[in-house]
Amino acid sequence: xxxxxxxxxxxxxxxxxxxxxxxxxxxxxxxxxxxxxxxxxxxxxxxxxxxxxxxxxxxxxxxxxxxxxxxxxxxxxxxxxxxxxxxxxxxxxxxxxxxxxxxxxxxxxxxxxxxxxxxxxxxxxxxxxxxxxxxxxxxxxxxxxxxxxxxx
Amino acid sequence: xxxxxxxxxxxxxxxxxxxxxxxxxxxxxxxxxxxxxxxxxxxxxxxxxxxxxxxxxxxxxxxxxxxxxxxxxxxxxxxxxxxxxxxxxxxxxxxxxxxxxxxxxxxxxxxxxxxxxxxxxxxxxxxxxxxxxxxxxxxxxxxxxxxxxxxx
DNA sequence: CATGAAACTCGATGGCA
DNA sequence: TGCCATCGAGTTTCATG
Numbered sequence: 407x408x409x410x411x412x413x414x415x416x417x418x419x420x421x422x423x424x425x426x427x428x429x430x431x432x433x434x435x436x437x438x439x440x441x442x443x444x445x446x447x448x449x450x451x452x453x454x455x456x457x458x459x460x461x462x463x464x465x466x467x468x469x470x471x472x473x474x475x476x477x478x479x480x481x482x483x484x485x486x487x488x489x490x491x492x493x494x495x496x497x498x499x500x501x502x503x504x505x506x507x508x509x510x511x512x513x514x515x516x517x518x519x520x521x522x523x524x525x526x527x528x529x530x531x532x533x534x535x536x537x538x539x540x541x542x543x544x545x546x547x548x549x550x551x552x553x554x555x556x557x558x
Numbered sequence: 559x560x561x562x563x564x565x566x567x568x569x570x571x572x573x574x575x576x577x578x579x580x581x582x583x584x585x586x587x588x589x590x591x592x593x594x595x596x597x598x599x600x601x602x603x604x605x606x607x608x609x610x611x612x613x614x615x616x617x618x619x620x621x622x623x624x625x626x627x628x629x630x631x632x633x634x635x636x637x638x639x640x641x642x643x644x645x646x647x648x649x650x651x652x653x654x655x656x657x658x659x660x661x662x663x664x665x666x667x668x669x670x671x672x673x674x675x676x677x678x679x680x681x682x683x684x685x686x687x688x689x690x691x692x693x694x695x696x697x698x699x700x701x702x703x704x705x706x707x708x709x710x
Numbered sequence: 711c712a713t714g715a716a717a718c719t720c721g722a723t724g725g726c727a
Numbered sequence: 728t729g730c731c732a733t734c735g736a737g738t739t740t741c742a743t744g
Contacts, residue, residue: 437730459609
């Protein structure tokens with residue numbers, strides 16, 4: 407990866423509302439060259455899309471929760487069933503299969519504790535094959551995700 | 559919040575590269591009205607920015623890690639020092655102050671285990687006031703974060 | 711005063727040297 | 728690869744209910 411690409415990727419994941427002219431300025435290239443590079447990065451799959459960053463608090467989602475889950479069985483079938491169910495619930499924002507103590511870690515957002523209780527009942531408690539579940543609440547966001555570090 | 563705003567917010571956090579005309583179509587409003595609504599959402603702070611979604615694997619970041627950290631002291635000073643240090647390291651993608659067993663949860667990305675070892679040495683091990691640290695590796699991303707659910 | 715339509719302007723896009 | 732022309736979309740203004 408070239409130096410110019412790194413500048414472009416960093417700029418785009420930081421603020422993609424910049425114009426091609428501004429990006430070109432930053433990367434020290436012509437507008438058309440910049441345009442071509444960005445298209446190339448999209449086609450190579452480095453850039454998978456563009457999205458608005460919404461503020462959870464402004465949306466009324468004051469509560470963020472990480473949920474660690476272990477299954478009763480680690481069989482292929484049990485895991486497949488669990489993972490399919492996770493995809494069905496839009497209250498589950500994110501899910502990872504983990505090494506270590508827990509099998510899965512989920513991320514959930516809710517308006518308040520009452521709402522989280524409802525999400526727990528209507529969504530988390532319905533996930534199949536769950537043995538144990540531990541919710542950890544985010545009291546404060548110290549650093550928000552603002553893109554990956556890009557090097558080399 | 560009006561129904562049209564919900565449609566706009568969902569569409570924008572899903573794919574902000576859509577044209578105003580397309581958004582207007584989706585929300586069932588005129589192009590100029592759509593333009594005004596989006597500006598209003600930005601000014602109200604619901605939309606805090608726009609960003610390109612980069613693919614960590616394509617960037618060579620194959621390893622994602624959640625790190626649970628407890629401090630030796632929960633004094634205001636110790637926490638402030640720790641939180642300031644977290645801000646200084648760009649390898650720490652995200653950080654939350656948590657309820658429950660751990661004090662903080664961090665999210666880190668690395669190219670491979672050797673690289674994670676280096677990050678651990680050069681960044682995590684330098685965080686001040688740390689009593690214990692537990693790294694959990696994401697073996698597979700089951701569901702990627704693709705925006706908050708918007709309702710009401 | 712809010713809304714929609716139309717004009718205008720600016721920047722993205724593609725061809726050509 | 729860089730420059731220029733073209734086109735299309737974002738932006739603003741004005742007229743209308």
